[in-house]
Amino acid sequence: RRVGLPTYAFQTKHYWLDGRTGTVGVSVAGLSTLGHPLLAVGVALADGNGHVSTGRISLHTHPWLADHVVMGRALVPGAAVLELMLRAGESVGTELLDELVLHSPLVVPAGDAALDLQVAVETPDEQGRRAVRLHSRAYRPGQDDDPEWTCHAEGTLIAAPAEERSVQDTVWPPVGAEAVDIDGFYDRLAATGYGYGPVFRGIRAVWRRGEELFADVVLPEGGARDAERFGVHPALVDAALQTRLVSLLEGQGDRLMPFSFAGARLHATGATAVRARLTPVGDDALSVRLTDHAGLPVLTIETLTSRPLTADAIAGQSVDSLYEVNWAPLGSGPEQVEADGSTAVIGERLPGLDLPRHADLAALAESVRGGGAVPHTVFLPCPPPAADGAAAATADNTSAAHADGAPAAVRALLASVLG
Structure with missing residues (x-):
């Protein structure tokens, strides 16, 4: 229709x-x-x-x-x-x-x-x-x-010299390399202070030949979507470098953090999976080579030097928050208020100020219902005046709170104001 x-x-x-x-x-x-x-x-x-x-x-x-x-x-x-x-x-x-x-x-x-x-x-x-x-x-x-x-x-x-990408590591894993047990790898790392979430959990297999380490690394789906926008996704490279932490889990190494890179060059972009070869070149130093599954180079680092990771190195880094506490002076005195009905006082008069005064909030409400001005600001003494029947109890509670210390006194005061 x-x-x-x-x-x-x-x-x-x-x-x-x-x-x-x-x-x-x-x-x-x-x-x-x-x-x-x-x-x-x-x-x-x-x-x-x-x-x-x-x-x-x-x-x-x-x-x-x-x-x-x-x-x-x-x-x-x-x-x-x-x-x-x-x-x-x-x-x-x-x-x-x-x-x-x-x-x-x-x-x-x-x-x-x-x-x-x-x-x-x-x-x-x-x-x-x-x-x-x-x-x-x-x-x-x-x-x-x-x-x-x-x-x-x-x-x-x-400036990088001209190069022709040549195939390397045609046999994978390399001859003589033995598989390393990585069962529970990331859970075990978490116990040492490395908390890797899904995007950084890219290691699929690790092998060892002497002091050399080899790994198959895949960029998880959460990072693969942005792979083309990076030269090489940091999560993929970081996962390849995690291979060196195998020694830590075997009780033969320290917690490490990258300190310096030398001779780093990107050969191909957009990789989502690499083969990693880490070769020792000195104390706490490695040569890193990442290739694709065809053996063509993706990223090479002549020397990666690491330093032991300490809690002080992390705790010493402060980060400014978007929000911060600032103490602003609160003005007082006749220049801060106007005696035109826009300001009222509950209880005792404030020294030096001739302002409308009401015995309590109920009296203020009654004044407004009778046609009085609605004040913009109301000064409420702390603690507020208690009813005649509760005055003695309030005094006893306040004294007891002070005897227990400042925290208890603050709680008692805030509770009375809230009431």
Whole structure:
């Protein structure tokens, strides 16, 4: 059957906000969209040599960071810092991260609080080497006193030599490698202070040959959706580096945290599964090579140096919250109130102020019902005046509370005001 159309002009008028009126493309401000999950925009400096990239992270916008918990704190993994530096180098044509030193952990604030990130690549020196630094600061919307920036990492970028990707590790697992039991791997790590959530639980198998470690690593579904937007997803790289913690679970190693990277280069992007080879090259140092299932390189790190993880290293990192406690002075005296009926007092008169006074709240209500002004502010003495029959009991309770100490006195006072 034929159905009648609405009787209003729905085709020519709408009542929702037009997003175009409130959104300005970053290109209007002279910035370039990077399309990176952690770095939103970038700008080349006027001299044509330097480059600055910025972004903002939080557990609300990047919930997968909550899956990387160390010693009870959500940390941006060192693999993510490596990814940021490599991405910054790509913006200026220096794809080889010659050196990267992590100064302090990057703690992700709880809740909706956020951190601003800034990655700055400087002008090249005479040898073509560029300094690169990662800073963060607490994001405080609408506040004029911007918090200070904290430097978390700095390194050096150089132009990478041309290469031809060649197949490596054609036999997998390598000949002579023996399987390592990883049953309950992540539950056992949790007992040592490493709290890896679903996105960072990527290890599928581990083998050992002498001091070398090998692993099959897969990026779980929660991270695979963003794999194409990263050079290589930090959760995938972090899971590959978790292989070195096998020794910890066997009682032969320490809790470790990445300290420095040397000779890091990205060879392919968008990987969701890799084969990892970790080869010792010194005390607490490893050579890392990640390849795809065809044996082609994805990411290589000549030297990864780790340092023992301590509770002090994490606890020492403070994160400014979006909310904080401030003590504001409360004015008092005649200049703060007006004796025009907008302010009233319950009980005794306030010294120096000639204000309407009422014996109790009931008397104030009766005054209003009789046509009196409705005050904007009412001063209520603490504790409030008690009824005649309850005065002695109130005094006894207050004295007893003071005898028990300040906490009990505070509870008694708040209970009486609430009443």
